[in-house]
Amino acid sequence: MLEITGLRKVYEGRGRVVEALRGIDLTVERGELVCVVGPSGCGKTTLLKCVAGLLAPTAGQVRLAGRVVDGPPPGMAVVFQEYGRSLFPWLTVSQNVELPLREKRVPGPRRTALVQQALAAVGLADAGSAHPWQLSGGMQQRVAIARAVAYEPQVLLMDEPFAAVDAQTRADLEDLLLGLWHRLGITTMLVTHDIDEAVYLARRVVVLSAAPTVVQEDLHVDLPHDRDQIITRSDPRFAELRAHVYGHIRAAKTDPGRPPAGTMKA
Amino acid sequence: MSRAARLMLGALRVLGLPVLLVAGWWAWSVWRPSFYVPSPQRIAAVFGDVWLTARLGDDVLPSLVRLLAGYVLAALLGVALGTAIGLSGRLRAATEPALEFFRAIPPPVLVPLIMLVAGLDTAMKVLVIASGAIWPVLLNTIEGVRAVDEVLSDTARVYGLRGPARLRRLVLPAASPQIMAGLRQALSIAIILMVIAEMFASTSGIGHTVVLFQRQFQIPEMWSGIVLLGLVGFLLSLAFRALERRVLHWHWHQRETHA
Ligand SMILES: Nc1ncnc2c1ncn2[C@@H]1O[C@H](COP(=O)(O)OP(=O)(O)OP(=O)(O)O)[C@@H](O)[C@H]1O
Numbered sequence: 133m134l135e136i137t138g139l140r141k142v143y144e145g146r147g148r149v150v151e152a153l154r155g156i157d158l159t160v161e162r163g164e165l166v167c168v169v170g171p172s173g174c175g176k177t178t179l180l181k182c183v184a185g186l187l188a189p190t191a192g193q194v195r196l197a198g199r200v201v202d203g204p205p206p207g208m209a210v211v212f213q214e215y216g217r218s219l220f221p222w223l224t225v226s227q228n229v230e231l232p233l234r235e236k237r238v239p240g241p242r243r244t245a246l247v248q249q250a251l252a253a254v255g256l257a258d259a260g261s262a263h264p265w266q267l268s269g270g271m272q273q274r275v276a277i278a279r280a281v282a283y284e285p286q287v288l289l290m291d292e293p294f295a296a297v298d299a300q301t302r303a304d305l306e307d308l309l310l311g312l313w314h315r316l317g318i319t320t321m322l323v324t325h326d327i328d329e330a331v332y333l334a335r336r337v338v339v340l341s342a343a344p345t346v347v348q349e350d351l352h353v354d355l356p357h358d359r360d361q362i363i364t365r366s367d368p369r370f371a372e373l374r375a376h377v378y379g380h381i382r383a384a385k386t387d388p389g390r391p392p393a394g395t396m397k398a
Numbered sequence: 399m400s401r402a403a404r405l406m407l408g409a410l411r412v413l414g415l416p417v418l419l420v421a422g423w424w425a426w427s428v429w430r431p432s433f434y435v436p437s438p439q440r441i442a443a444v445f446g447d448v449w450l451t452a453r454l455g456d457d458v459l460p461s462l463v464r465l466l467a468g469y470v471l472a473a474l475l476g477v478a479l480g481t482a483i484g485l486s487g488r489l490r491a492a493t494e495p496a497l498e499f500f501r502a503i504p505p506p507v508l509v510p511l512i513m514l515v516a517g518l519d520t521a522m523k524v525l526v527i528a529s530g531a532i533w534p535v536l537l538n539t540i541e542g543v544r545a546v547d548e549v550l551s552d553t554a555r556v557y558g559l560r561g562p563a564r565l566r567r568l569v570l571p572a573a574s575p576q577i578m579a580g581l582r583q584a585l586s587i588a589i590i591l592m593v594i595a596e597m598f599a600s601t602s603g604i605g606h607t608v609v610l611f612q613r614q615f616q617i618p619e620m621w622s623g624i625v626l627l628g629l630v631g632f633l634l635s636l637a638f639r640a641l642e643r644r645v646l647h648w649h650w651h652q653r654e655t656h657a
């Protein structure tokens with residue numbers, strides 16, 4: 133479904149050249165849920181933007197369903213890390229969720245139903261008539277998630293989507309995402325700082341190294357298919373996987389490209 | 399505090415200074431009577447006779463029509479050109495120095511030039527008004543369009559906003575605070591140019607009439623024209639504020655909550 137080959141991205145600003153990605157090779161199957169983790173500033177957002185067709189790669193390419201991505205492909209939704217800036221301040225919450233559906237020419241009654249379902253799913257059924265700036269950061273983030281959910285995408289990209297919410301809401305949103313993924317089989321790529329979250333959500337965890345950035349580890353998560361916040365997180369295998377990923381990230385920070393010493397084999 | 403008292407206080411705050419100024423003027427005119435500075439009552443007495451009779455249709459109306467035509471022309475052209483230039487980096491680089499130069503020319507000096515080219519009729523006055531009022535609209539629109547938030551712009555691209563939809567639902571709303579600021583500046587420039595154009599070369603209009611009275615030493619009548627211009631400016635500014643409140647309510651509230 134999604135093939136990333138030899139992806140390299142170099143930012144060239146006034147006198148400052150930053151190699152954000154050295155060479156990324158990664159394939160995501162249709163309907164797979166992949167979490168990307170890596171140290172801060174290693175280029176996770178850059179990777180996501182290249183996949184979304186918002187940034188042109190310096191070298192290499194991204195293919196979606198066999199076609200080279202050179203602009204945002206249809207049927208793709210993105211939840212941006214700067215969720216606050218991704219909402220239209222002159223529109224209400226409902227209008228924000230509805231706007232992409234309008235552009236997609238979804239008929240009116242269906243649109244209203246989708247908007248309401250999506251807002252209810254993120255616990256904002258009553259906030260539809262508010263403007264984004266009247267909401268807290270966590271609520272704004274949930275609006276951005278509702279907008280992506282209502283869009284019914286085939287591919288969903290999320291950049292730290294649960295960073296600004298409290299622990300309980302975060303758990304609820306994680307399970308909302310899993311429910312959605314089970315139901316619709318959306319191909320999902322989710323960037324996160326949180327190793328526990330990555331292991332809990334994903335069928336695969338991709339660990340990026342520090343700059344110069346490559347894929348450091350591509351880990352299959354062999355936990356039971358149905359996840360549960362309490363049962364899954366207290367599974368001994370969960371602790372092992374988590375320690376394994378943690379070891380890789382620590383190693384990535386100190387000595388990029390090398391496998392970590394002293395971590396158990398996953 | 400009772401409701402009545404609060405209303406009184408509110409009225410005092412709004413009307414206090416104007417009342418004080420008129421009272422001061424009146425006191426001055428009593429203390430030092432002067433042929434050139436008539437008392438407020440004298441001016442009020444001639445006001446109705448001068449402006450609310452035949453001149454309403456012959457002078458006031460033509461002035462307002464020219465003003466409006468010139469202003470609307472400047473607004474439409476300014477926003478359209480400004481959007482085009484703001485969206486294209488190449489166009490911006492090519493036009494920016496020229497625009498800065500034209501903006502630096504004081505608009506009144508264009509009056510003699512445009513008189514030569516366009517003659518003395520209404521079209522000339524509309525052109526003078528538009529040619530001066532367009533600059534703040536144009537430059538502010540360019541700035542506003544250029545400064546659309548990058549994340550918002552990416553969001554719009556991902557969700558398929560292209561072409562006219564992108565313009566209508568992203569670019570123009572995002573730039574609207576800047577565009578409105580430009581339109582506000584343009585309004586006062588337009589009024590000034592209307593008066594100047596009418597003083598230079600006209601057989602009708604408020605500006606023309608004020609100069610006529612001055613030449614004929616009809617001093618209270620002349621003053622009533624100045625008062626009328628002040629009132630026109632004040633009412634237009636009120637109307638503009640009402641428009642702003644409708645278009646920009648989200649912007650003001652947003653600034654309040656993030657202040
Ligand atoms: N527009 C840009 N121009 C120049 N350099 C950039 C730009 N965007 C990102 N970078 C640089 O590229 C590198 C990777 O940035 P990126 O935002 O992709 O990291 P990240 O992994 O998402 O970080 P975080 O975890 O903090 O969100 C950083 O060194 C950053 O300074």
Ligand SMILES: [Mg+2]
Binds near residue numbers: 176178291
């Ligand atoms: Mg990031």
